Amino acid sequence: xxxxxxxxxxxxxxxxxxxxxxxxxxxxxxxxxxxxxxxxxxxxxxxxxxxxxxxxxxxxxxxxxxxxxxxxxxxxxxxxxxxxxxxxxxxxxxxxxxxxxxxxxxxxxxxxxxxxxxxxxxxxxxxxxxxxxxxxxxxxxxxxxxxxxxxxxxxxxxxxxxxxxxxxxxxxxxxxxxxxxxxxxxxxxxx
Numbered sequence: 001x002x003x004x005x006x007x008x009x010x011x012x013x014x015x016x017x018x019x020x021x022x023x024x025x026x027x028x029x030x031x032x033x034x035x036x037x038x039x040x041x042x043x044x045x046x047x048x049x050x051x052x053x054x055x056x057x058x059x060x061x062x063x064x065x066x067x068x069x070x071x072x073x074x075x076x077x078x079x080x081x082x083x084x085x086x087x088x089x090x091x092x093x094x095x096x097x098x099x100x101x102x103x104x105x106x107x108x109x110x111x112x113x114x115x116x117x118x119x120x121x122x123x124x125x126x127x128x129x130x131x132x133x134x135x136x137x138x139x140x141x142x143x144x145x146x147x148x149x150x151x152x153x154x155x156x157x158x159x160x161x162x163x164x165x166x167x168x169x170x171x172x173x174x175x176x177x178x179x180x181x182x183x184x185x186x187x188x189x190x191x
Contacts, residue, residue, distance in 0.1 A: 039086035084110010
């Protein structure tokens with residue numbers, strides 16, 4: 001009876017230890033929930049807390065922003081946002097050990113001022129591939145590449161910016177996208 005109780009207790013504790021270890025996917029969902037909350041509060045320091053000192057953000061035109069430039073760019077976005085909501089949705093996460101890569105869709109819907117300070121109702125959608133490392137201070141983003149962007153201003157679609165569409169990206173389980181957010185082709189699993 002004691003050995004049965006000991007085995008039951010051991011299995012219960014092993015189950016608790018296993019249940020407390022989050023998968024990379026679960027960890028990334030928690031991280032992106034925090035990023036979404038920081039964006040919606042216009043909390044620039046909250047957003048920056050997820051980035052490494054050597055962070056690099058590759059724009060659609062090929063320009064790379066470092067951490068300081070990224071902070072300026074995001075702050076400018078926040079300053080121009082008058083009202084609205086950000087959503088951040090993970091399209092796919094892959095990783096092992098301390099490294100993860102996520103394809104994520106950022107979307108803002110609301111009122112924003114442009115460079116001329118004119119107020120417009122906008123929907124901005126960006127698909128990005130982001131690389132993360134898990135260290136002593138948790139998951140931190142090291143690289144970000146914008147794969148596609150599109151905008152709607154006062155109900156009119158502007159020309160979408162799409163990075164090299166000849167290189168498909170994996171956007172969900174068993175799917176690959178064409179860099180515009182659609183998921184329309186099966187992913188090949190072999191050579």
